[in-house]
Amino acid sequence: MDKISKERRSWNMSRIRSSNTSLELEVRKALHALGFRYRLRSSLPGHPDIVFPKKRVALFINGCFWHSHGCKLSTIPTTRHDFWAEKLGNNKNRDKRVNGQLKAMGWRVVTLWECEIKEQFERELARVVKVIGPASNHGIRNI
Numbered sequence: 001m002d003k004i005s006k007e008r009r010s011w012n013m014s015r016i017r018s019s020n021t022s023l024e025l026e027v028r029k030a031l032h033a034l035g036f037r038y039r040l041r042s043s044l045p046g047h048p049d050i051v052f053p054k055k056r057v058a059l060f061i062n063g064c065f066w067h068s069h070g071c072k073l074s075t076i077p078t079t080r081h082d083f084w085a086e087k088l089g090n091n092k093n094r095d096k097r098v099n100g101q102l103k104a105m106g107w108r109v110v111t112l113w114e115c116e117i118k119e120q121f122e123r124e125l126a127r128v129v130k131v132i133g134p135a136s137n138h139g140i141r142n143i
């Protein structure tokens with residue numbers, strides 16, 4: 001297609017990527033403030049974004065576009081439609097496979113979506129906290 005829409009498209013995509021990174025930071029900060037300690041960049045299947053080793057909980061923070069959420073942020077581009085459809089379809093299949101692998105290894109998997117974090121941060125955070133359980137290193141009781 002024409003040059004402008006191509007440039008515009010790649011700008012949109014870089015914006016999606018960087019906004020996802022800042023969302024991850026926001027989630028990390030909030031969890032840390034609540035007393036949770038975690039690991040990043042795990043070597044587990046699919047490299048979960050945030051891992052709670054003691055609780056065996058793996059957290060993914062998914063960009064809606066890259067992981068085909070199905071919401072309004074995840075429309076497949078009309079330019080090179082087939083390319084994107086295949087690429088994004090592969091991503092989705094990989095996510096599914098990875099979730100299965102992690103569960104088989106005894107991990108619980110929580111997926112947070114870009115659009116939901118943006119719209120209902122507190123609710124999404126509460127959902128994570130509910131799965132992880134209370135922070136073990138909060139206060140003096142640490143058993």
Ligand SMILES: [Zn+2]
Nearest residue numbers: 064069071115
């Ligand atoms: Zn979404």
